[in-house]
Amino acid sequence: GAGVSQSPSNKVTEKGKDVELRCDPISGHTALYWYRQSLGQGLEFLIYFQGNSAPDKSGLPSDRFSAERTGGSVSTLTIQRTQQEDSAVYLCASSLQGGRETQYFGPGTRLLVL
Amino acid sequence: GENVEQHPSTLSVQEGDSAVIKCTYSDSASNYFPWYKQELGKRPQLIIDIRSNVGEKKDQRIAVTLNKTAKHFSLHITETQPEDSAVYFCAASPMGNDMRFGAGTRLTVKP
Numbered sequence: 001g002a003g004v005s006q007s008p009s010n011k012v013t014e015k016g017k018d019v020e021l022r023c024d025p026i027s028g029h030t031a032l033y034w035y036r037q038s039l040g041q042g043l044e045f046l047i048y049f050q051g052n053s054a055p056d057k058s059g060l061p062s063d064r065f066s067a068e069r070t071g072g073s074v075s076t077l078t079i080q081r082t083q084q085e086d087s088a089v090y091l092c093a094s095s096l097q098g099g100r101e102t103q104y105f106g107p108g109t110r111l112l113v114l
Numbered sequence: 115g116e117n118v119e120q121h122p123s124t125l126s127v128q129e130g131d132s133a134v135i136k137c138t139y140s141d142s143a144s145n146y147f148p149w150y151k152q153e154l155g156k157r158p159q160l161i162i163d164i165r166s167n168v169g170e171k172k173d174q175r176i177a178v179t180l181n182k183t184a185k186h187f188s189l190h191i192t193e194t195q196p197e198d199s200a201v202y203f204c205a206a207s208p209m210g211n212d213m214r215f216g217a218g219t220r221l222t223v224k225p
Binding site: 043044048 | 145146217
C-alpha cells in the first residue's frame with residue numbers, strides 16, 4: 001500500500017514568511033510524528049500525535065512552530081516568521097498505534113530559508 | 115525527558131570487518147529500542163528493534179544487545195559490505211509512547 005507522503009518535497013522561502021508542510025500518514029496509523037533533521041545531523045523530535053489525545057508538543061523549538069492533525073489523518077506543520085536556522089529537512093513518520101512500534105518515514109520536505 | 119547518546123559519530127571499517135555502534139539512554143522507563151538506517155538522500159528505515167524483555171536479538175548479519183541495568187544498547191554488524199554504508203540512528207521510547215533518537219553514526223565500509 002501507499003507509504004507516508006509529504007509535500008512539498010522542497011520549499012524555498014524568504015526570512016519572515018510563513019510556511020506550511022503537509023504529511024499524509026499511512027492509512028489506519030493512529031500515531032504521527034514530526035522530526036527535524038539539519039544537514040548532517042540527527043533526528044530532532046518536534047511533536048507527536050496519538051489518536052484523539054492531546055499532542056506531545058515538548059519538542060517544538062519555539063512558539064513559531066505549530067502543528068495540527070485533522071480528522072486523525074493528515075497533519076500540517078506550520079512555521080511562522082521563518083528564520084534561516086529553520087532551514088532543514090522536516091520528516092514525518094507514522095506508526096500503527098504508538099511509539100513502541102515501527103515508524104515509517106516520509107521522504108521529507110527540504111526547507112531553505114533565504 | 116529521555117536523552118539518548120550515540121557513539122561514535124563516524125565509523126570507518128574495511129569490508130568484511132565488524133562494526134559496533136553504542137547508545138545510552140537516561141529514562142529507565144524506556145522499553146523499546148529500535149535502530150534505523152538512513153542511506154544518503156533517503157528516509158530512515160527500521161532495520162532491527164529490541165524490547166526490554168530480551169537481552170539480545172539477531173537478524174542475519176545484524177544483532178542488537180541491551181543492558182537495562184547499565185541503560186545501554188548496541189548494534190553489531192558482522193561481515194560488513196559496502197551497501198552497509200549509511201547513517202545509523204538508535205532510539206528509545208520512554209513512557210508516553212514518543213521516541214527520542216540518537217545523533218546518528220555515519221558508517222563507511224571501504225571495499
